[in-house]
Amino acid sequence: MRYSEFGLTTLKEAPAEAEIASHRLMLRAGLIRRLASGLFTWMPLGLRVLRKVEAVVREEMNRAGALELLMPAVQPAELWQRTGRWDEYGPVLLRMFDRHQREFCFGPTHEEVITDVASRELRSYKQLPINYYQIQTKFRDEIRPRFGVMRSREFIMKDAYSFDLDRDGLEAAYQRMHAAYTAVFERLGIEFRVVDADSGEIGGSRSQEFHVLADAGEDAIAYCDEDAYASNVETAATRRPDGERAAAARPLEKISTPGTRSIDAVCEILGVTPEQTVKTLIVEGDGGPVALVLRGDHELNAIKAQKLSGVSTPLTMADAASVRAATGSEPGFAGPLGLDIPVYFDHATASMSDFVAGANETDMHLTGVNFGRDLETPETVDLRNVVAGDPTPGGNGTLDIVRGIEVGHIFQLGDKYSVSLGATVLDADGKERVLQMGCYGIGITRIVAAAIEQNHDDRGIVWPEPLAPFDLVLIPINLHRSDAVREAAERLYAELSALGFEVLYDDRDARPGVKFADAELIGVPHRLVVSERHLADDAFEYRHRRDDESRTVKRDTVLEILRESVIS
Ligand code: ATP
Ligand code: MG
Numbered sequence: 001m002r003y004s005e006f007g008l009t010t011l012k013e014a015p016a017e018a019e020i021a022s023h024r025l026m027l028r029a030g031l032i033r034r035l036a037s038g039l040f041t042w043m044p045l046g047l048r049v050l051r052k053v054e055a056v057v058r059e060e061m062n063r064a065g066a067l068e069l070l071m072p073a074v075q076p077a078e079l080w081q082r083t084g085r086w087d088e089y090g091p092v093l094l095r096m097f098d099r100h101q102r103e104f105c106f107g108p109t110h111e112e113v114i115t116d117v118a119s120r121e122l123r124s125y126k127q128l129p130i131n132y133y134q135i136q137t138k139f140r141d142e143i144r145p146r147f148g149v150m151r152s153r154e155f156i157m158k159d160a161y162s163f164d165l166d167r168d169g170l171e172a173a174y175q176r177m178h179a180a181y182t183a184v185f186e187r188l189g190i191e192f193r194v195v196d197a198d199s200g201e202i203g204g205s206r207s208q209e210f211h212v213l214a215d216a217g218e219d220a221i222a223y224c225d226e227d228a229y230a231s232n233v234e235t236a237a238t239r240r241p242d243g244e245r246a247a248a249a250r251p252l253e254k255i256s257t258p259g260t261r262s263i264d265a266v267c268e269i270l271g272v273t274p275e276q277t278v279k280t281l282i283v284e285g286d287g288g289p290v291a292l293v294l295r296g297d298h299e300l301n302a303i304k305a306q307k308l309s310g311v312s313t314p315l316t317m318a319d320a321a322s323v324r325a326a327t328g329s330e331p332g333f334a335g336p337l338g339l340d341i342p343v344y345f346d347h348a349t350a351s352m353s354d355f356v357a358g359a360n361e362t363d364m365h366l367t368g369v370n371f372g373r374d375l376e377t378p379e380t381v382d383l384r385n386v387v388a389g390d391p392t393p394g395g396n397g398t399l400d401i402v403r404g405i406e407v408g409h410i411f412q413l414g415d416k417y418s419v420s421l422g423a424t425v426l427d428a429d430g431k432e433r434v435l436q437m438g439c440y441g442i443g444i445t446r447i448v449a450a451a452i453e454q455n456h457d458d459r460g461i462v463w464p465e466p467l468a469p470f471d472l473v474l475i476p477i478n479l480h481r482s483d484a485v486r487e488a489a490e491r492l493y494a495e496l497s498a499l500g501f502e503v504l505y506d507d508r509d510a511r512p513g514v515k516f517a518d519a520e521l522i523g524v525p526h527r528l529v530v531s532e533r534h535l536a537d538d539a540f541e542y543r544h545r546r547d548d549e550s551r552t553v554k555r556d557t558v559l560e561i562l563r564e565s566v567i568s
Helices: 021-028 044-063 077-083 111-121 167-188 263-270 320-327 347-351 416-421 444-454 483-498 512-522 555-567
Strands: 032-036 039-042 074-076 094-097 103-106 130-139 154-164 192-196 207-213 219-224 229-232 253-256 278-283 290-295 343-346 355-358 364-369 400-414 424-426 432-434 436-443 472-476 503-505 526-530 539-544 551-554
Touching: 021 032, 021 444, 039 044, 044 130, 044 154, 044 167, 044 444, 074 077, 077 103, 077 111, 077 416, 111 130, 111 154, 111 416, 111 436, 130 167, 154 167, 154 444, 167 192, 167 207, 167 400, 167 436, 192 219, 192 400, 207 219, 207 444, 263 364, 278 320, 278 355, 290 347, 343 347, 400 416, 400 444, 416 436, 436 444, 472 483, 472 512, 483 503, 483 526, 512 526, 526 555, 539 555, 551 555
Parallel strands: 192 229, 290 343, 472 503, 472 526
Antiparallel strands: 032 039, 074 103, 094 103, 130 154, 154 436, 192 207, 207 400, 219 229, 219 400, 253 364, 278 290, 355 364, 400 436, 424 432, 526 539, 539 551
16 A cells, blocks of 8 residues: 555644543544544544454354354344333433334344344254354444543444353353454454453343453453452452451440541541441332441442342432431431341451441441441341452452453353243254353454554554554655665565555655654554665665664565564
């Protein structure tokens, strides 16, 4: 590709709304352009990268035996009503009417449509196992689109759906997708981790996420290599403390703490640390409010809390009026003593003694609170987010926490959709069996941003080779003044292109500094400079995007370097 014909415009500065490196660099390098909130155009340079991701995903899906199809992006409401998700999905679902006033949505995912397809196409166990996939545009009206294509409203997903006769079949299909995803991310040259995950709105039992590790990630991943454990913090389990609780040493006292609605304020006035306090959160429940008690420095985990019996989903904090009714005090002074509503205690509270709690009286707290003396020793549950330093659930190691970007997600759905949409087949005995289903997503567009997040420096993108829009950038010096340079550069461009390398030939009439800066911004892995200085020796200046210095190399060496890096 000749730069002069590629229509590429790079920017010196990124627009102010770009908060993270990948978003800034994608805009500066001209990979994407914004249309409206969460909507982006993939420009020619960006599309080259996107197509590479797609190609690797497609190859690995095909290799795993999945069959590509293409479903409509627009889906009838009626299917979503049958699975109950028309109401459950809420404002994320983009809904619309056709000219006959029939209701539709723009697909945020395709479980309904594929199960409808399966219910019509699959009649006999002999057609199983089967796994259908597509690479297609989705729309989710995200509450907070941000970070460019990392969290956009319209994005491209590879979604696959497996159908099997029984749980063993599903497990095998799931493991095949696990292996295919691992192969995809290894081939793309990005560092990733597979973590246990919540199955969320899609429902079902087992699920794992593939995360690209990067500081800008929106998810927190708890892991411990020694104990072979990795989980999204959303689902990482905490352990009940093993040791004995210290004996009560202080009397129970009620102390005036005016205006202290936060743990920090209570700590300041009482001269204690958050670890010596509990916080009592009042949330909405099916039969009235429920209290959740956590150590003061711990964070409530909404996903765990809303799985507790009696707690409403989605988790909702009780309003001030309900707090007053339940505790007899203003919000901020609730405590577990003498509460007349269901109370859940987090595991970590089990080992506390002489702690501080709200007194259920406005502007008052209790100090020296002890289980077994002031209130019954409770059964405890897992209510909080794990933190770095916590023991692993197995107890054989300590958790560390890193940030991750979810690029893939695999689920065992079981029969959730097959039951509601009537997807059954006849087994070998002629008996009707409900299909066991799995679903598997990869965020194609998000991968591009995640790869940049993990691979960039202060000069620009540093593409892993398999994702690079071009293999090599060819930069002639004084192209427009030296016939010798022009001839050599043109010849090299033709030769390398004929060998199948993707070459960006910077034939602009621009200063070398401008060309170098653009090449680094765009992140092309190999750079070759043609200048009069080395022409007599049939040599060029070569530099890899990750190198600090260039070196002079002969034509044959150039070919060797390229062959090794591009073809492998
Ligand atoms: P997230 O937790 O990031 O919102 P999700 O769990 O809702 O994602 P899935 O339903 O698992 O997403 O979709 C499969 C994949 O699609 C995700 O792993 C992610 O890579 C990608 N994806 C989901 N939402 C978006 C989005 N708004 N923008 C870009 N990619 C997305
Ligand atoms: Mg997910």
